[in-house]
Amino acid sequence: MFYYIDEGTDYTVTYSANTKVGTVEVTITGTGSYTGEIKSSFDILPAKQQIQKLETRFKGFFIDWAQKGSATGYEIEYSTNADFKDSTVKKLTANKPDTLTISGLTAGNKYYVRVRSYTNVGEKVYYGAWSDSKNVTAAKYDITKSAISGISTKTYTGKNITQSVKVKYNGKTLKSGTDYTVSYSNNKKVGTATVKITGKGQYGGTVSKTFKINPAKQKIQKLTAKSKAFFIDWAQKGSATGYEVQYATNSKFTGAKKLDVANNKTDKMTISKxxxxxxYYVKVRSYTLVKGTKYYGEWSAVKSVTTKK
Structure with a gap:
């Protein structure tokens, strides 16, 4: 006959270091009508890995996986066989970085790829489960050798800024979405944005180009004459750090004077003496300071005003 006994009444369970990767000792100790103890153990393994990105490269591939804080390192396995027969394993002995580019493979071949984490505890190595495998075909052509055009300086709009990217390889115009993809970073605010062209299909590799996003063109809203002076009111730009007002007695602005308005909330002033x-011919522009660099918007259309006595 079997009897069911209750934890806490008939026995207690204690663990050693059961929050980290490693071997956990379990002790079951009898209480009340029960005496003695039983010892056992179990392993806590690193979590199953996950491939976050797998991209083709010229005669190779790029892989990005989930970084595990508990990991000592990682193993990346790849093969031309789905069952990973005759595979190659690349072992990384640090938990950073969590990306790798494999090169020197056969162009046009399909490769199956998976990754797992491992953790060293004392002299023992604990391996996590392999990620689900993914496959990628090593590219035949290197997109970094292509000619990139259609990238130019843009004006701030408050929305994400894109470019009309064109890619040519040995004179052939490649097709976006089929031969390459385009992605952007820092492309909403005034400053320097990056456009990244990533090869796809038969084309491998990445090319990054930068472009400027300048403040929007300014506009003079009011320009009125005063005694030996004039009053100017321009459009306030939320993206601006400040403004420059320039004025001269000739339309070419030869010998012009320039005022720096460092407060972006000041959008009007009287210029006297x-x-x-x-x-007087007058124009104004916005500027934005980003990490020590000034980005200037276009000058407003020039307006003129004749001072009073």
């Missing part, structure tokens, strides 16, 4: 009954 000028000559009476004199015609």
């Amino acid at each position: 000028l000559s009476a009954n004199k015609k």
